[in-house]
Amino acid sequence: MKAIGFLAVLTFLLSSCSFNEAKERKLPDNSIFHLTSNWKNQDGKSMKLNDLKGKTLVVVMIYTSCKSACPVLVSKMKQIEKAIDKAYLPAINLVLVTIDPENDTPEKLKTFAQTNKMDEPHWTFLTSTEEETQEFANVLAMKYKKIDPIDFSHSNIITVFNPYGELVIQEEGLEINVEKVASTAVKIAKENN
Amino acid sequence: MKPATYxxxxxxxxxxxxxxxEKPHDEKQGExxxxSIGPIKTTVKMVYIPGGEYMPFYGAIDSNAVKVPAFLIDERAVTNEEFLSFVTANPQWRKSSILRIHADTNYLRDWPSDLELPKDARPDAPVCFVSWFAAKAFAKSAGKRLPTLDEWEFIAMADADTFNARSKKQYSDAIIQLYMEKGRQFKPVKQSAPNYWGVYNVFDLIWEWTDDFNxxxxIGDSRTGGENNNKDLFCAAGATSASEVNNYAAFMRFGMRTAVKAHYTIANMGFRCAKDTSNQTTQ
Structure with missing residues (x-):
């Protein structure tokens, strides 16, 4: 009987141990979760990037009033979503960050999410200040420039981060390999399950 | 006790x-x-630039001149000494604790330790091997900001006698000559003549970060008006292209800005700070 008691304690210790490990592993030096910038999501909730910790992230920067490349990028993100096995979606966060914080308010992002059927829990839209957006863009090595009050020219990059905020892959251009992004995201989600 | 129990x-x-x-260090403790950024005092003189219209060498939208509002700019680049006082006040920016997303492994490469300048370095030489993130943090700590690309290029149009010397052949040739010189980043600041505005060392010591270099x-050669751009990579990229094809020095600067990433640290790249004039709101 005693042995069973020990066994129970042991099981508890082991499980709590692995739980702690996953939750508390020290953030690597190159983690984006160290960034202290302030963001709001599509529900107007204030957050830090660190609040995204624990899930595999697929990140793209866009602006909602864009008529040329962004709709393509948004559709790529939806294709990525479709290519991901549904079982893994809870472990993955598809993140759209606006480069136009002035116009893309949380409300506007919410409407955009609903219109584009991107309002499930695995979609996150983020907006910040111009300065903090620029900092984040520079972390992604993303180029952009405001060319008139409503338009930007910008590079098209989709980035995958692991649950610790380390950059895993970047796909650039409009011929983004949807399969590759999706399978990478699933692979990381599996590894960190 | 039974062996199994043991x-x-x-x-x-x-x-x-x-x-x-396996348990990590407490993230709060010892980290x-x-x-936040600890403030530092700098004594560098800032020069008032009245601003004006200027034709960006690259990135003009529909060939329109850009209006540059008045601003203040450091008369010289940030020095080794000043950067040392910045990292002294801001441990998070020392070479042993800077985040890899904020600077590559060459950050302050020749500093033997966190608070020690390279042995043969002059304290009054411009600081190099600093990333855009570090430059930006320094500027913030000094109550300033980095100059925008337009501001930097606006003052760079000047030679010693005129505010816009771009049409002089000698202007571009002289800069190219300076760009070719090796080891120029080790020289102290303010040893050469200032330009029309009273700004020193615009070309002769280092390359400089600008706030919006990104x-x-x-992509490739866009002198022809952007038709060779890889438009797949950029949304509306064809809207911006070069205006003066003979200004090779400017091409070099723009090439540099296209090639670098914000965490890069480079042997001859430093920065100077700028500031809004007092009647403008600061960022």
Whole structure:
């Protein structure tokens, strides 16, 4: 009987141990979760990037009033979503960050999410200040420039981060390999399950 | 006790010790504060630039001149000495604690330790091997900001006698000559003549970070008006292209800005700070 008691304690210790490990592993030096910038999501909730910790992230920067490349990028993100096995979606966060914080308010992002059927829990839209957006863009090595009050020219990059905020892959251009992004995201989600 | 019990006890101890070993340091304890910036005082003189219309060498939209509002700019680049006082006040930006997303491994490469300048470095030479993130943090700490690309290029149009010397052939040739000189970044600041505005060392010592260096999008050769741009990579990229094809020095600067990433640190790249004039709101 005693042995069973020990066994129970042991099981508890082991499980709590692995739980702690996953939750508390020290953030690597190159983690984006160290960034202290302030963001709001599509529900107007204030957050830090660190609040995204624990899930595999697929990140793209866009602006909602864009008529040329962004709709393509948004559709790529939806294709990525479709290519991901549904079982893994809870472990993955598809993140759209606006480069136009002035116009893309949380409300506007919410409407955009609903219109584009991107309002499930695995979609996150983020907006910040111009300065903090620029900092984040520079972390992604993303180029952009405001060319008139409503338009930007910008590079098209989709980035995958692991649950610790380390950059895993970047796909650039409009011929983004949807399969590759999706399978990478699933692979990381599996590894960190 | 039965052997099985021993084994279990042993196992549970092992599990516990493994657990402790794997357990990370408390993230709060012993870790530098990253969210705030400690202020520093700098004594560098700032020059008032009245601003004006200027034709960007690259990135003009529909060939329109850009209006540059008045601003203040440091008369010279940030020096080794000043950067030392910045990292002294801001442990999170020392070479041993800077985040890899904020600077590559060459950050302050020749500094023997966190608070020690390279042995043969002059304190009044411009600081190099600094990333855009570090430059930006320094500027913030000094109550300033980095100059925008337009501001920097606006003052760079000047030679010693005129505010816009771009049409003089000698202007571009002289800069190219300076760009070719090796080891120029080790020289102290303010040893050469200032330009029309009273700004020193615009070309002769280092390349300089600008706040929005990442707004330059050029792929390959876009002198022909952007038709060779890889438009797939950039949305509306064809809207921006070069205006003066003979200004090779400017091409070099823009090439540099296209090639670098914000965490890069480079042997001859430093920065100077700028500021809004007092009647403007600061960012």
């Amino acid at each position: 084994i279990l006890l042993l196992l549970s101890l092992l599990a516990q010790s493994a657990c402790t070993k 530098v504060v990253r969210a 707004s330059i999008m050029s």
